[in-house]
Amino acid sequence: MSRFWSFRALDTLFIRDGTPFHRGEEGASQPKSLFPPTMKTLQGAIRTALACKQGWKPSQDPRKSNPLPEGLGSDNDLGCLRFKGPYLRYQGKRLYPAPLLLFGKKDEKGWDLTRLAPGQSVYCDLDHTKELRLPKLVNRIEDGDLLAVWLTATGLKQVLAGGQPSGDEIYLTEDLWKEEKRIGIARDNQTRKAEDHHLYTVQHIRPDQELEILVYVEGIPDEWHPTGEFGIPLGGEGRSAHVQVLGEEETNQLLEEDFGALPDIVLTGESKIRFTVSLITPGYYENTKDVIRLGPPKIPGECVSASIGKVMQLGGWNLKEGRPRPLLSLIPAGSTWFFEISNESKAAVEALHQTLTGDMQEYGMGEIVIGIWKEEGVT
Secondary structure (H helix, E strand, C coil), X not given: CCEEEEEEECCCECCECCCCCCCCCCCCCCCCECCCCCHHHHHHHHHHHXXXXXXXXXXXXXXXXXXXXXXXXXXXXXXXXXXXXXXXXXXXXXXXXXXXXXXXXXXXXXXXXXXXXXXXXXXXXXXXXEEEEEEEECCCCXXXXXXXXXXXXXXXXXXXXXXXXXXXXXXXHXXXXXXXXXXXXXXXXXXXXXXXXXXXXXXXXXXXXXXXXXXXXXXXXXXXXXXXXXXXXXXXXXXXXEEEECCHHHHHHHHHCCCCCCCCCCECCCCEEEEEEEECCCEECCCHHHHHHHCCCCCCCEEEEXXXXXXXXXXXXECCCCEECCCXXXXXXXXXXXXXXXXXXXXXXXXXXXXXXXXXXXXXXXXXXXXXXXXXXXX
């Protein structure tokens, strides 16, 4: 039986990004926290809880880990487990990263918004051999910015349908969590004393008390899921989260929620379908450069433009081998591609909505939603 797991931070969280952060590394960069945590972090917490429920205990020597119970995988695979998310829920409302095609600003009068759409073909440094269509503003807004915000299901539906969200459907990052800098000092594990000249600075995240992280867990028998509420370590710096495995009824309600239902795919006067592909979870792809320019693999049609967030570097520490894990480049949630295709492929486009793309799909990576766009001046 599949269930949603709900995580709430008990204090601050430290979910490190790919910035070097182990003894002996040079550099003045301060490690930052990724939020929401990627599934790489969350799956470790979930699998540990599932294993402990079956009597598993971690090894006292981190280089000699005990094998997980059968079905829960190993260091390199998830076994029979499959995940989707993570998703956010705030004050009972599901929230989703806004497609990166909204531009605007907020003042005392409210939001002033416009959209991005593919512009005229130009030569640029992305490809010197042919002209490309870069995104442009449909309407000019002074002192505006590209919006990396969160939308309710209603707001996401409005954007996917080619419109703009109303102000009460938009949540800023600072509405949901705050960033806090912390200063620490290294400690000798043998003497348990602080070491001289070993100060460090990190950035923690303090989520709002009403903010939840939801993960959809499937592939295991229902009796494997823990019952009740419990605490679990999450991320670094000894931080913990409150966890609740949602019951069957609440899980089904979440699955039935309309989170950005597929808009009506309309045909243009040129017998084309113009649609957008937007990530609602980070995507991992073997060839990031090609995906940025051409869109996720197996998307039919021609990618004519894109609005992509800054690529994330996901790192981590390999306890078993005592060294950093190789960095993974993730395309962030919200990244959006603009496509065109002939109207004969309408069914193929509609079938893409809420599917997974790229690699590491078992971790919920690369979930997409489909929207529509139109040429400026074309109805």
